[in-house]
Amino acid sequence: MSAAPKTIAIVGSGALGSYYGAKLARQGADVRFLMRADLEAVRRDGLKVREKGEEWHVQGQAFGSVAEIGPVDLVVIGLKTTANADLERLIPPLLHEKTLLLTLQNGLGNEEILAQRWGAERVLGGLCFVCLNRVAPGVIEHYGHGTLSLGEFGRAPMERTQAIGAMFSNAGVETQVVENLITERWRKLVWNIPFNGLSIATGGRTCDQLLADEGVNAQVRALMLETIAAAGALGHAIPQNFADYQIERTYSMGAYKPSSMIDWQLGRAVEVESIWGEPWRQGNAAGVALPRLELLYRLLQQLTQRS
Amino acid sequence: MSAAPKTIAIVGSGALGSYYGAKLARQGADVRFLMRADLEAVRRDGLKVREKGEEWHVQGQAFGSVAEIGPVDLVVIGLKTTANADLERLIPPLLHEKTLLLTLQNGLGNEEILAQRWGAERVLGGLCFVCLNRVAPGVIEHYGHGTLSLGEFGRAPMERTQAIGAMFSNAGVETQVVENLITERWRKLVWNIPFNGLSIATGGRTCDQLLADEGVNAQVRALMLETIAAAGALGHAIPQNFADYQIERTYSMGAYKPSSMIDWQLGRAVEVESIWGEPWRQGNAAGVALPRLELLYRLLQQLTQRS
Known part of the structure; x- marks a missing residue:
């Protein structure tokens, strides 16, 4: 057709x-x-x-x-x-x-x-x-x-x-x-994995708050670099300075609440498997060390469980 | 004297x-x-x-x-x-x-x-x-x-x-x-870092709940191994199977609430710097990769901030 x-x-x-x-x-x-x-x-x-x-x-x-x-x-x-x-x-x-x-x-x-x-x-x-x-x-x-x-x-x-x-x-x-659609998905994940994830795991920090703390800011960058490494191993080349670009861009977003954080705060289902679980599984299967992504994924599973 | x-x-x-x-x-x-x-x-x-x-x-x-x-x-x-x-x-x-x-x-x-x-x-x-x-x-x-x-x-x-x-x-x-007093402190941290930390970062899971989830259980072990690696680099040799021993031992503790989790739930100060910050800083300064410990430390700083 x-x-x-x-x-x-x-x-x-x-x-x-x-x-x-x-x-x-x-x-x-x-x-x-x-x-x-x-x-x-x-x-x-x-x-x-x-x-x-x-x-x-x-x-x-x-x-x-x-x-x-x-x-x-x-x-x-x-x-x-x-x-x-x-x-x-x-x-x-x-x-x-x-x-x-x-x-x-x-x-x-x-x-x-x-x-x-x-x-x-x-x-x-x-x-x-x-x-x-x-x-x-x-x-x-x-x-x-x-x-x-x-x-x-x-x-x-x-x-x-x-x-x-x-x-x-x-x-x-x-x-x-x-x-390449999946390359684009990985590029979007470079932002979503740290910001959507850390906003929940820190108990509800907005993007500007995550970036304002030097220690958390370093975790944002480290999670982006893990994501870029996973993407690369799966054939989706993303340059490392894409992380810098994404962080720079986010400063201008101010007190932005990532969509997953809004879902979480409203008690709606959070898309944990598609945003963190599947990237971790695919990257892990490709032999990439993703310790921060894995820990964040497991914490988010617990934090979003309705129990 | x-x-x-x-x-x-x-x-x-x-x-x-x-x-x-x-x-x-x-x-x-x-x-x-x-x-x-x-x-x-x-x-x-x-x-x-x-x-x-x-x-x-x-x-x-x-x-x-x-x-x-x-x-x-x-x-x-x-x-x-x-x-x-x-x-x-x-x-x-x-x-x-x-x-x-x-x-x-x-x-x-x-x-x-x-x-x-x-x-x-x-x-x-x-x-x-x-x-x-x-x-x-x-x-x-x-x-x-x-x-x-x-x-x-x-x-x-x-x-x-x-x-x-x-x-x-x-x-x-x-x-x-x-x-060697400091070796003993590191041995105690092998337990405290994962259990006290993850119980807070998961929003209040008890030890048995942390161990029951396969994904979280793997994070407990990985955090123990990072702690053992940091201790080793600083001259405090702890065998890797000490992690297995500590996990085994914890199964018998049931729905135990780590002390930091109780502090956190009661709104008391949590000893974030002495239990996570200082071990991370010392291990990091010794050149050991401690990605999970670092992320957990930064999350706990945010989760325990009174703001």
């Missing part, structure tokens, strides 16, 4: 899935949202998006089950990775022979799950750099950014990648098609 | 100082307690110790200031190491030319502080393996153990070491004089 997909299902219609789905629907695409908590509100009032000082609205096709949605050309997956076990039940009813699966989820290992179960040739992934919040059922607030980095799983971009990228671009989402 | 000290001051009369001081006083020694919170109660009612199902009592000489105590032959220091800055003020009025300083405090670096300020030749140290609680002003409950490992700072035992050891033994404290 080289043309853009004609029918799209959004699985995991939290802030992320709802926002990108609404953008596509507004552009005229046939977008079908799988909804749970917001189902009634969206059926009644549609989806509302507030961005750049204005509010816009799409009616949105909201469904209560994947069986009602049926097979589509593209499934966009916005589930929290902590709910990945649900994919086994959610994906099959949405598949025809050529259905593509695009995961916009965080961290590492999500494309692998889809590829192992439903075939690597179907799988694409995207990294979202966007600040969103679901402020009420069916109401999404977009605070800034919104870039989507889109790529194939385990191969270079193809015609279909460009077509899907163009579809998002036309819908007003700044999209870049990337040569 | 080869005979036992005749006059003894107890500085830091919490459970530890009060208990050992009361044992010595009961045996007839001239023991002078520096007290703050418990001063009035002890002046009125003396010190009470409950142990082995009975309660005994000594009148105890309680003082409100070191100036009132004056120079003594032996100062026993039971202060929390987080109050070490107070030593500068507390020690000088207690000194005559031959006064000995015996620190019973936790962790590393306490003998060094005393030696640097008042001369290494005065300094002894002791490790206490004892379960105590101050249950009311002037009332100490002794739950078990009580062994004291006594040694010289930076040299082998001398006649005076044996004399002080005998003094404690005669007072009913099982005492062993050790060849």
Whole structure:
């Protein structure tokens, strides 16, 4: 399939899935949202998006089950990775022979799950750099950014990648098609592993607080260098000075709260396996010493256990 | 001075100082307690110790200031190491030319502080393996153990070491004089660093919970091996299988709460510098890679900051 997909299902219609789905629907695409908590509100009032000082609205096709949605050309997956076990039940009813699966989820290992179960040739992934919040059922607030980095799983971009990228671009989402998706995931992890992790493990420090303490600042850098070493051993070359760049950039973010810290403070599930567990497992299997990442991962498992 | 000290001051009369001081006083020694919170109660009612199902009592000489105590032959220091800055003020009025300083405090670096300020030749140290609680002003409950490992700072035992050891033994404290005090401190740290540290960093897990999780159990062992490596580089040889022995031994302790975890849960100061900071600094200065210890130390600093 080289043309853009004609029918799209959004699985995991939290802030992320709802926002990108609404953008596509507004552009005229046939977008079908799988909804749970917001189902009634969206059926009644549609989806509302507030961005750049204005509010816009799409009616949105909201469904209560994947069986009602049926097979589509593209499934966009916005589930929290902590709910990945649900994919086994959610994906099959949405598949025809050529259905593509695009995961916009965080961290590492999500494309692998889809590829192992439903075939690597179907799988694409995207990294979202966007600040969103679901402020009420069916109401999404977009605070800034919104870039989507889109790529194939385990191969270079193809015609279909460009077509899907163009579809998002036309819908007003700044999209870049990337040569190596997993390299991009590792680059994002270089920031997420230390900042999301240490913000929780220190009991709730914001980015500026983590950087202000010399000893913790050194742990941020050391965790970044471990992540870069793991990525390198797995074939994803990232220069060491990328750590300096990421730290520099973070100073300007002030009292920023990483998303995992917000999840943790609100008692929501934290994506421990995809952000820390899977990077540690893959790097460890490649023979890289990752002592700080391993310790942080094990602490986060304990700190986020509901018990 | 080869005979036992005749006059003894107890500085830091919490459970530890009060208990050992009361044992010595009961045996007839001239023991002078520096007290703050418990001063009035002890002046009125003396010190009470409950142990082995009975309660005994000594009148105890309680003082409100070191100036009132004056120079003594032996100062026993039971202060929390987080109050070490107070030593500068507390020690000088207690000194005559031959006064000995015996620190019973936790962790590393306490003998060094005393030696640097008042001369290494005065300094002894002791490790206490004892379960105590101050249950009311002037009332100490002794739950078990009580062994004291006594040694010289930076040299082998001398006649005076044996004399002080005998003094404690005669007072009913099982005492062993050790060849190398700092080696013993490192051996104790092999347990304290992982268990006291991880119990806080995991948000309050007991020893059995830390061991029951395979991933955390591996961190316990890895932290023990880092500690053994640091000790080895500093001239304190500890065999690697000491880690296995310590882990085995801990299984039998069940839902034990390490003392630092209790301090932390009760909002008391945690001895972060003496248990994690100083071992990391010394091992790091000796060129040993201590990534887990460093990360744990930095997390504990943040978690125990009152802010």
